[in-house]
Amino acid sequence: MNKTHQETIRPGRHTAQLLAATLLVAGTAFAQDDETLTKQVELEQPPEASGEGYFDYPGMDEIPEGQFGEAVRSGMEAFINTLQHPEAKRHVGNGQNCANCHLGGGMAANSAPLWGAWGIYPKYRGKNDHVNTMDERIRGCFTYSMNAGDSEAGGPPKPDSQLLKDMQSFMFWSARGAPLGKNLPGRGYRSVEEPEDGYSISRGESIYQDQCAVCHAEDGSGKFTADGKQIFPPLWGEKAFNWGAGMHRINTAAGFIKYNMPLGKANPVEMHAALSDQEAWDVAAYMNSHERPQDPRWEGDKATTAEKWHDHTCLYNQEARGHTLGEGTE
Amino acid sequence: MQRLHRLRTLPALLFLALAPVTTAASDLGEKVAQQGNDNGAAACVTCHGADGGGNGAAGWPRLAGMNADYLAKQLDDMASGKRDNATMNPIAKGLSAEERRAVSEYYAEMEAPTEAPGTDAAQSVVERGRAIAEQGLWRKGVPSCVACHGPGGDGVGADFPALSGQHANYIENQFTAWQDGTRHNDPNELMASVAERLTEEEIKAVAAWFASQPARPPAE
Numbered sequence: 001m002n003k004t005h006q007e008t009i010r011p012g013r014h015t016a017q018l019l020a021a022t023l024l025v026a027g028t029a030f031a032q033d034d035e036t037l038t039k040q041v042e043l044e045q046p047p048e049a050s051g052e053g054y055f056d057y058p059g060m061d062e063i064p065e066g067q068f069g070e071a072v073r074s075g076m077e078a079f080i081n082t083l084q085h086p087e088a089k090r091h092v093g094n095g096q097n098c099a100n101c102h103l104g105g106g107m108a109a110n111s112a113p114l115w116g117a118w119g120i121y122p123k124y125r126g127k128n129d130h131v132n133t134m135d136e137r138i139r140g141c142f143t144y145s146m147n148a149g150d151s152e153a154g155g156p157p158k159p160d161s162q163l164l165k166d167m168q169s170f171m172f173w174s175a176r177g178a179p180l181g182k183n184l185p186g187r188g189y190r191s192v193e194e195p196e197d198g199y200s201i202s203r204g205e206s207i208y209q210d211q212c213a214v215c216h217a218e219d220g221s222g223k224f225t226a227d228g229k230q231i232f233p234p235l236w237g238e239k240a241f242n243w244g245a246g247m248h249r250i251n252t253a254a255g256f257i258k259y260n261m262p263l264g265k266a267n268p269v270e271m272h273a274a275l276s277d278q279e280a281w282d283v284a285a286y287m288n289s290h291e292r293p294q295d296p297r298w299e300g301d302k303a304t305t306a307e308k309w310h311d312h313t314c315l316y317n318q319e320a321r322g323h324t325l326g327e328g329t330e
Numbered sequence: 331m332q333r334l335h336r337l338r339t340l341p342a343l344l345f346l347a348l349a350p351v352t353t354a355a356s357d358l359g360e361k362v363a364q365q366g367n368d369n370g371a372a373a374c375v376t377c378h379g380a381d382g383g384g385n386g387a388a389g390w391p392r393l394a395g396m397n398a399d400y401l402a403k404q405l406d407d408m409a410s411g412k413r414d415n416a417t418m419n420p421i422a423k424g425l426s427a428e429e430r431r432a433v434s435e436y437y438a439e440m441e442a443p444t445e446a447p448g449t450d451a452a453q454s455v456v457e458r459g460r461a462i463a464e465q466g467l468w469r470k471g472v473p474s475c476v477a478c479h480g481p482g483g484d485g486v487g488a489d490f491p492a493l494s495g496q497h498a499n500y501i502e503n504q505f506t507a508w509q510d511g512t513r514h515n516d517p518n519e520l521m522a523s524v525a526e527r528l529t530e531e532e533i534k535a536v537a538a539w540f541a542s543q544p545a546r547p548p549a550e
Contacts, residue, residue, distance in 0.1 A: 008332050211518050231549075262518055262520060263473050264472075
C-alpha cells in the first residue's frame with residue numbers, strides 16, 4: 001500500500017472507531033432489541049447463526065394466489081430480473097439487477113437477505129440523516145446502486161408506486177414469521193476488518209485478473225447477451241453502480257466479496273470464504289479504484305462532494321493509478 | 331463514388347483471401363472427425379455420432395454447436411492429462427495441436443440436433459431439476475446453473491459450456507468427475523466447488539432438466 005492510500009482512509013477510519021466505541025457503550029447499556037430500534041448509528045454486526053441455523057424463509061412454491069401473490073411474483077421478478085421487468089427497468093440507469101448484490105434472489109444469508117432487512121425498518125440512517133421507511137430505502141437503492149438518474153424514467157420509482165408495493169410485498173412475504181426489530185443472524189454482509197497494513201490496489205489487480213475477470217471481464221464491464229440480458233454484472237464503468245452506492249465503500253465491498261465471491265467458490269450460507277481478509281480488501285480496492293457514474297449528490301466539484309458525502313473508506317476524490325477518482329462516466 | 335466502389339469490392343476481396351484458409355482448416359477438421367488419423371486417434375463420429383449429437387446411453391456428449399474454444403481447451407486438457415478420461419486421453423494425445431483446433435471448429439460450426447436428448451425421469455424430477463438450474467439451492471449456498479452457464483444454460487463463451495441439449499448421463503458423469511477430482515480443469519475451481527455441494531438426487535434432477543431441453547445457440 002502506498003502512502004496516499006494510508007492517508008486517504010484515515011478520516012473514514014476515525015469515524016469507524018468512534019462508531020465502534022459508541023456501539024460498545026450502547027451495547028452494554030441496552031438489550032439488543034431496544035438498541036436496534038433506537039440507536040442513531042448503523043446496526044452492529046448480527047450474531048452468528050445458532051444451532052437452528054438462519055431464518056427459514058418460505059419456498060417459491062409457497063407464494064399464494066390472488067392479488068397479493070401477483071404482487072409478490074412481480075416484486076420478485078423486479079428484484080431478480082430488474083433489467084427485464086417492464087416497470088423496474090424504466091428506473092435502471094446502468095446494467096445491474098438487484099440480485100447482483102443480494103445473492104440467491106435476495107434469500108442468501110450473509111448476502112444482505114431481504115428477510116433480514118424487512119423487520120428493521122423504519123430505521124434511522126446516517127446516510128441521509130433521517131428515519132427511512134422501506135419504501136424510501138428501496139428508492140435509495142435505485143438512486144445509487146441502479147443509477148436511476150440515467151434511466152428512462154430519470155429517477156427512482158415514485159413513493160408508494162405499484163413497483164414499490166410489489167417489491168415490498170416480495171420482501172414482506174419472504175420474511176413471514178420473522179421477528180420484528182431484531183438483528184437476525186445472516187442479515188447484511190459479514191464485516192471484514194481492515195487488515196493492519198491497509199490494502200493494495202496493485203495486489204488487488206492481480207487477484208482480479210486471476211479470479212474475477214473470467215466472469216466480470218478484464219475491463220470490469222461484465223457480460224450481456226446480444227438482446228441485453230445481463231449474464232455477469234459490470235463492476236465499474238458506465239454500467240456499474242455509481243459513486244453514491246454503498247458498494248463503492250471498500251469495507252462494504254470487502255464484506256460482500258469475502259463470503260460471496262467468486263460465485264460458487266465462496267459460500268455465504270456456510271460462511272465459507274475463498275479469499276483471505278487481505279485479498280478481499282485488496283480486490284475491493286481495485287474494483288473501486290475505477291471510474292463509475294457520478295454521485296447523484298454532486299455538490300459542484302469533487303472536493304466539496306467528497307467532504308460532504310464521502311467521509312468513509314472509499315477512493316472518491318483520491319489518487320489511484322495516476323488519476324484523481326470521482327470524475328464519473330459519460 | 332470511387333470510394334464507394336472500392337468499399338463494395340472489399341468484402342469480395344476479403345472472401346477470396348480468406349476462403350482457401352477456411353476451407354483447409356475445416357477440411358482438416360472434417361477429416362479428423364470422419365476418419366481420425368494415423369497416429370492412433372479414432373474418428374470422432376464413431377462415438378459422437380454423424381450428427382455430432384453424442385450418445386445418451388453411453389454418456390458420450392453432444393459436440394455439435396458447442397463453443398470452439400471450449401472444445402479445444404477440453405481436447406488440450408485431455409491430451410495433457412489435466413482432464414482425466416480413459417477413453418479420450420489417448421485419442422486427444424494422438425491429435426496434433428492443429429488437428430485439435432480444427433476438429434473443435436468443425437464441431438462448433440455444425441448445427442446441433444434440433445431435438446432434445448430426452449429423459450426417462452419423472453416429470454416431478456425434471457421440474458425439480460429446473461428449479462435447481464434456474465434458482466439454485468441457496469439454503470445450502472448452491473448458485474443456479476444459469477448464473478454462469480447463461481440464460482437457459484445455453485453456454486457463455488469458452489469457460490461456461492452449454493448444458494441445454496446435453497445428455498443426462500454425460501452431465502451426471504461430469505459431476506462425479508468433479509467430485510472425485512478426475513476432472514479438475516475448470517476456471518478457478520468454480521465447478522469443483524459447486525459439484526461437491528450437490529447430492530446424487532439433485533444431480534440426477536438437474537441433468538434430467540437439461541437433457542429435456544433442446545440445444546440452443548448461446549445467447550452471448
